[in-house]
Amino acid sequence: MAPRNHKNWLSTPKVEYISSECYNNYGIYEQEIEHIFSKVWVPMCHMSEMSNDGDFRSTQIAHKNVVAVNRSGSVHVYLCPSIDRPAGNGLDTDGLQELHSEIKHGGMVWTTLDPNPSQSVEEWTCGAFDCIADAIDAEEMDVFHYHKAVIDTNYKLWHDTNSEFYHDFMHYFNRVSGFNDEYFARKNIPFDNGHVNVSSFTVNYEEYEGFEDRGELSFPNLPPNQWYMVDLFPGYNFNLRGNAYRSDIVTPLGPNRVLIEFRGYGLKKDTPEERSTRVKAHNSIWGPFGRNLHEDLIGVAGQGTTMREGTETRNILHGRHENSTIHDEVGMRHYYEAWGKFLGVNPMNPLTLLQDNVQAAE
Ligand SMILES: [Fe+2]
Incomplete structure (x- = not known):
């Protein structure tokens, strides 16, 4: 040619x-x-990065500050207009708007800015993780x-x-x-x-x-x-x-x-x-x-x-x-x-x- x-x-x-x-x-x-x-589920961080009660870790999604907090082993994620540290322990979350969140697929912390997500993380990922699920979910990572x-x-x-x-x-x-x-x-x-x-x-x-x-x-x-x-x-x-x-x-x-x-x-x-x-x-x-x-x-x-x-x-x-x-x-x-x-x-x-x-x- x-x-x-x-x-x-x-x-x-x-x-x-x-x-x-x-x-x-x-x-x-x-x-x-x-x-x-602003719509999809985002894997923002991993549970092992915030393993103690009160630990938090932040990121930005769609230009908005978002923070994930460990509360006795479960995770809560909030919109956080101002934050002075990217990660740490003991963040005051009073008055912050909570977002939907899940821990899924090998301990990832997932959240979405969508206030009414039509799908769970499982439904959103719809089988894409099946090929490695037995490897990443068998043991804590x-x-x-x-x-x-x-x-x-x-x-x-x-x-x-x-x-x-x-x-x-x-x-x-x-x-x-x-x-x-x-x-x-x-x-x-x-x-x-x-x-x-x-x-x-x-x-x-x-x-x-x-x-x-x-x-x-x-x-x-x-x-x-x-x-x-x-x-x-x-x-x-x-x-x-x-x-x-x-x-x-x-x-x-x-x-x-x-x-x-x-x-x-x-x-x-x-x-x-x-x-x-x-x-x-x-x-x-x-x-x-x-x-x-x-x-x-x-x-x-x-x-x-x-x-x-x-x-x-x-x-x-x-x-x-x-x-x-x-x-x-x-x-x-x-x-x-x-x-x-x-x-x-x-x-x-x-x-x-x-x-x-x-x-x-x-
Ligand atoms: Fe490559």
């Missing part, structure tokens, strides 16, 4: 696509805050690692790294340890509400120089060295690699800026030796000097730069069909179908319809 020139690039694709305007338009960002982040990053990119580009594979060429470690027949056979499985699972396969850690097999400390009820991912709409990822578990929680700060919180988990019953092994496994993949997370961050920072507001609009192709196997873009198509429904827009042409919506509302 001849190389494509500028005119070719701008012509309407013959396969599924979305417009880059989905990623960089301020009006769309405002609609997302109002119609998505605790957070051993936390860091956050503010990245100049759209939050959806971060979430896309779990379903698109344009950036995959950078994952050298994964190529060495994981690009086996099982990897290419693994499936993307869509669930209602825009969620997607990536089914498991066996990672051959020992193929990478200096790395060892990780089967011994695999999470409960898991065959050794498995790798599952739960991609939850609109931007929450749960990643279980054999003996270490990670969650990514996004908080959009603008169309081209996102805060991502990364947590690493082990089992609360770990001996010091077991914990040390788990931390090493976590850090060698996802820690400061690890292999995997960084390539994703570099990828989305580049995508964010090239598609930032003011750049030429382009079409992002989602046209790969490969029987729902790993490089089939079914996950991307499924996510953006849900995203378009939430906003009442067509992701192929979001601004036109957005304008129509605004005019209809006037």
Whole structure:
């Protein structure tokens, strides 16, 4: 096929696509805050981060301060207009408006700004966690690692790294340890509400120089060295690699800026030796000097730069069909179908319809 020139690039694709305007338009960002982040269940933190009576931990959802408080082992979440510490003990919550909350899926604290949620967390996640439920709910987990990053990119580009594979060429470690027949056979499985699972396969850690097999400390009820991912709409990822578990929680700060919180988990019953092994496994993949997370961050920072507001609009192709196997873009198509429904827009042409919506509302 001849190389494509500028005119070719701008012509309407013959396969599924979305417009880059989905990623960089301020009006769309405002609609997302109002119609998505103010409505959905958000996994705001983990119970182990607030394990004592009176402990609290705060975050922001849709530009609003939210605080979760441990009251004798149960959790209460409040809107908190002003807060002087991100976490601590002994917060006065008198007069604060309480939000709906649940502890679910491995001890995560979930809340929603929606005063009348139509679904429970179980109904909202609708089976997306089933593949790892026996592993993350069998034993109490605790957070051993936390860091956050503010990245100049759209939050959806971060979430896309779990379903698109344009950036995959950078994952050298994964190529060495994981690009086996099982990897290419693994499936993307869509669930209602825009969620997607990536089914498991066996990672051959020992193929990478200096790395060892990780089967011994695999999470409960898991065959050794498995790798599952739960991609939850609109931007929450749960990643279980054999003996270490990670969650990514996004908080959009603008169309081209996102805060991502990364947590690493082990089992609360770990001996010091077991914990040390788990931390090493976590850090060698996802820690400061690890292999995997960084390539994703570099990828989305580049995508964010090239598609930032003011750049030429382009079409992002989602046209790969490969029987729902790993490089089939079914996950991307499924996510953006849900995203378009939430906003009442067509992701192929979001601004036109957005304008129509605004005019209809006037
Ligand atoms: Fe990646």
